[in-house]
Amino acid sequence: MILLMINSTNMLFIKHPISMGVTLIMQTLLISITSGYILNTFWYSYIILLIILSGMLVMFMYMASTASNEKFKMKVNMLMLSLILLTMGFLSEKKSIQKLEWMSPNQDQILTMTKLFSTKMTLPMIMTVIYLFLTMFMINILVKTTDGPMRKSTYE
Numbered sequence: 624m625i626l627l628m629i630n631s632t633n634m635l636f637i638k639h640p641i642s643m644g645v646t647l648i649m650q651t652l653l654i655s656i657t658s659g660y661i662l663n664t665f666w667y668s669y670i671i672l673l674i675i676l677s678g679m680l681v682m683f684m685y686m687a688s689t690a691s692n693e694k695f696k697m698k699v700n701m702l703m704l705s706l707i708l709l710t711m712g713f714l715s716e717k718k719s720i721q722k723l724e725w726m727s728p729n730q731d732q733i734l735t736m737t738k739l740f741s742t743k744m745t746l747p748m749i750m751t752v753i754y755l756f757l758t759m760f761m762i763n764i765l766v767k768t769t770d771g772p773m774r775k776s777t778y779e
Contacts, residue, residue: 629705629708630649640686651675655668
């Protein structure tokens with residue numbers, strides 16, 4: 624939690640769009656890890672992480688194409704402050720993780736996850752994976768190479 628607050632306050636002092644994106648990615652990773660520990664399953668946090676990272680990839684491509692020649696300067700004072708706060712956050716997180724032993728999964732939650740991958744559920748799981756693979760394959764076929772990327776390619 625301390626790392627989340629440090630990362631949020633660090634966002635106030637950042638002015639460059641790419642460093643804002645990196646900070647947002649770190650914030651997303653921390654939130655997904657925290658929500659995974661709280662919910663005792665990482666499925667929801669994994670989906671949220673993938674959605675936000677895919678949106679950030681689109682934003683990064685847009686910013687890289689519009690502001691490609693902009694200089695990136697990082698203040699040494701802010702870097703040192705961030706490193707000190709990050710170190711303090713890591714040291715205090717170890718103490719707070721020991722207090723959170725009540726969040727460890729119990730037998731009922733482990734049983735619920737084993738039901739998902741039991742022999743009765745193998746056919747629906749395989750069908751879901753095949754459906755997702757075929758959907759990805761068809762989208763790749765339908766998207767034309769000239770309409771796909773945002774930048775124009777010079778090798779055509």
